[in-house]
Amino acid sequence: MAANGSTEDLLEELLNVELELQDVQDEIKRLLDKQEKLYEKQSELKAVIESYQGLEQAEKDHAAPQTENWSGAFEWDNEADDIRLNIFGIPTYRANQREIINAIMSERDVLVIMAAGGGKSLCYQLPAVLRPGIALVISPLLSLIQDQVMGLTALGIPASMLTSTTSKDNEKFVYKTLEKGEGDLKILYVTPEKVSKSKRFVSKLEKCHHAGRLSLISIDEAHCCSQWGHDFRPDYKNLGILKTQFPNVPVIALTATATKKVQLDLMEMLNIPKCIKFVSTVNRPNLFYMVREKSSVGKAVIDDIADFIQSSYTNNESGIVYCFSRKECEQVAKELRERGVSADYYHADMDVNAREKVHMRWSNSKLQVIVGTVAFGMGINKPDVRFVIHHSLGKSMETYYQESGRAGRDGLPSECLLYFRPADVPRQSSMVFYENSGLQNLYDMVQYCQSKRECRRSAFFKHFAEPLQDCNGMCDNCADLCKVKEIDASGHARALVTLLQGIQEMDQRATMLQLVEKFKVKNKEVGFELKKDELEHLVIQLIIHRVLKEEFSHTAYATNAYVTLGPLAKHVLHGKKNITLEVTSGQRSLAKSSKRSRHTGLEIKLDNLRKELSSMHGGIFPHSILSTQQISMLCSQKPESTEQLEKIIGKLKTQKYGERILEVIGKHESDDEQCDDSADEEKETSVNRNARRSKYKKVVVIDESSEDDN
Numbered sequence: 001m002a003a004n005g006s007t008e009d010l011l012e013e014l015l016n017v018e019l020e021l022q023d024v025q026d027e028i029k030r031l032l033d034k035q036e037k038l039y040e041k042q043s044e045l046k047a048v049i050e051s052y053q054g055l056e057q058a059e060k061d062h063a064a065p066q067t068e069n070w071s072g073a074f075e076w077d078n079e080a081d082d083i084r085l086n087i088f089g090i091p092t093y094r095a096n097q098r099e100i101i102n103a104i105m106s107e108r109d110v111l112v113i114m115a116a117g118g119g120k121s122l123c124y125q126l127p128a129v130l131r132p133g134i135a136l137v138i139s140p141l142l143s144l145i146q147d148q149v150m151g152l153t154a155l156g157i158p159a160s161m162l163t164s165t166t167s168k169d170n171e172k173f174v175y176k177t178l179e180k181g182e183g184d185l186k187i188l189y190v191t192p193e194k195v196s197k198s199k200r201f202v203s204k205l206e207k208c209h210h211a212g213r214l215s216l217i218s219i220d221e222a223h224c225c226s227q228w229g230h231d232f233r234p235d236y237k238n239l240g241i242l243k244t245q246f247p248n249v250p251v252i253a254l255t256a257t258a259t260k261k262v263q264l265d266l267m268e269m270l271n272i273p274k275c276i277k278f279v280s281t282v283n284r285p286n287l288f289y290m291v292r293e294k295s296s297v298g299k300a301v302i303d304d305i306a307d308f309i310q311s312s313y314t315n316n317e318s319g320i321v322y323c324f325s326r327k328e329c330e331q332v333a334k335e336l337r338e339r340g341v342s343a344d345y346y347h348a349d350m351d352v353n354a355r356e357k358v359h360m361r362w363s364n365s366k367l368q369v370i371v372g373t374v375a376f377g378m379g380i381n382k383p384d385v386r387f388v389i390h391h392s393l394g395k396s397m398e399t400y401y402q403e404s405g406r407a408g409r410d411g412l413p414s415e416c417l418l419y420f421r422p423a424d425v426p427r428q429s430s431m432v433f434y435e436n437s438g439l440q441n442l443y444d445m446v447q448y449c450q451s452k453r454e455c456r457r458s459a460f461f462k463h464f465a466e467p468l469q470d471c472n473g474m475c476d477n478c479a480d481l482c483k484v485k486e487i488d489a490s491g492h493a494r495a496l497v498t499l500l501q502g503i504q505e506m507d508q509r510a511t512m513l514q515l516v517e518k519f520k521v522k523n524k525e526v527g528f529e530l531k532k533d534e535l536e537h538l539v540i541q542l543i544i545h546r547v548l549k550e551e552f553s554h555t556a557y558a559t560n561a562y563v564t565l566g567p568l569a570k571h572v573l574h575g576k577k578n579i580t581l582e583v584t585s586g587q588r589s590l591a592k593s594s595k596r597s598r599h600t601g602l603e604i605k606l607d608n609l610r611k612e613l614s615s616m617h618g619g620i621f622p623h624s625i626l627s628t629q630q631i632s633m634l635c636s637q638k639p640e641s642t643e644q645l646e647k648i649i650g651k652l653k654t655q656k657y658g659e660r661i662l663e664v665i666g667k668h669e670s671d672d673e674q675c676d677d678s679a680d681e682e683k684e685t686s687v688n689r690n691a692r693r694s695k696y697k698k699v700v701v702i703d704e705s706s707e708d709d710n
């Protein structure tokens, strides 16, 4: 070969070959990474296609009945309309309600997927009143059952329950009614355990059915049947026997969220393969979603939350604050109280009675804010929750959708605010990393929080695989509340990766915060201009994009999360991957975020009236007397006679409370001649403003019912 060439030439050639080999190896590594990703995607797609094919097949098998026109005319239309308005006090149907009622009335099995607060209860309660006999409702929680029975009783609909709290007398009455049909009962609520564990109950139910008196079976919160859902309850698994035992009784299964996989699972488990499916959008157009930068100073976060509540919700409107831990709940509740907010905590470590008491005070609007952990969950039935604040991010988009969705179930404008800081990510990740897809679910949530441009709503549509819909400016990013610029952070990312590489080569480890600290010290001379919190955001961004990754190690007391190099670190080092970071410049404009309108004087008077009537009528919730939506209709239409009032709230409520309502409206109108509404409103807001100022002097507020808690 090059016998005459110098050794130097040969060495140079060797070096070139080695460099080229290195490049080839990098390329192979890159292609292998790509191959791995494509395999992953391939198997994901196959799984989705399989589930779609299964569903299509199931739909094809029963294609004919699906084509029926459920919004057409039916013989029960007039009677149904009469019950809707005059008993339930509901002026018009919401999307899909009428169609669902018609399908049930036509004795079909029905599966209903409708967002929280969409109005699922009416879909089975109205046919239960309309059809002869008794409707059986399965519901997972005692508190939900109690709320529903109380609400129905207030409407004069004979409803009962069989639970651990039912008295012997009451139980006797129910059993006798089931068996002999003597008592007055239209709707019976039970927990799933009753069906799977009480032979006595099932035998009475059989007798009721045998006599042709079982009108329908409703399975509420039906996602509890499926192990793929988020609240699996083993006793729900046995509910399929209901369809086997009572094949001709229509079954209606209802839930707020169910993926295609869960839907299929439900149909199979409940034995309703031929059911008519009604799927409504997951969109909650009345909810305003926003994310705020969370200060690293704990007290500043509470100041911000207290200010948010006190500047927007001056009339004691209800809200929830979700916290990460039990200790944090107690602390946040205490600090909110010190700032003049009527707040108390709720978590799983409390004694059941204490927890129930807090829930009751809040449901009756005697307590404004519940500060809870995720334990404050499915049993919340309060329709007029005006704001849900997350003090820290949750573990997935699914749980955030559920929790934030407890706001605005009455359809009126409400706000969902989440406080995010990167340091909260390792707290969550060290809890969820062992769960199936736990980290990926968390990172989807983190992506939602980090994004300063993408519509918050579209993140939900993508998550639930639904076509995008217009947000109508109902999230901070669409409302363009703060100026955002995108900066090229590839240089910073490269330096971070190099630093971490050095740390790992020395067999050391770093948490996210340690890495950021080291980076700041090391790069001071270089003059990198990113602030500490921006660097933290960058580390999180790199984790989401797999340039870095989290690793976990256990001590006797905790699980620690460390940051290490991820599969795509080399791409950043070799300049093959650009990293951008969204940073805010300029202050967030708060004025624009105030979507809520101030209450008028009449609204406040009617709100006070419903509270007064609720305490007079022994424990009925104020919202069962008049919903917030009914109050705003009364304020805009200002009825003067019983006939006019009946058109808004129906005959039953008019009969019960009409006189007082007309009196309040009449008095307000005559007062108004001297002092118009807007002046009234101004007076109200200035009173609130003064109250707020004094609250900032850290007055400790004792809320209405704290006395009886002692």
Ligand SMILES: Nc1ncnc2c1ncn2[C@@H]1O[C@H](COP(=O)(O)OP(=O)(O)OP(=O)(O)O)[C@@H](O)[C@H]1O
Pocket: 090, 091, 092, 093, 094, 097, 114, 115, 116, 117, 118, 119, 120, 121, 122, 255, 256, 383, 409, 410, 411, 627, 629
């Ligand atoms: N057509 C309607 N018009 C006005 N209000 C309605 C209508 N239908 C239901 N509502 C009210 O909406 C609120 C929520 O209804 P409901 O409790 O049935 O919701 P849901 O779909 O069961 O929600 P969740 O999934 O949270 O249980 C209730 O206050 C109810 O009275």
Ligand SMILES: [Mg+2]
Pocket: 120, 121, 220
């Ligand atoms: Mg419900």
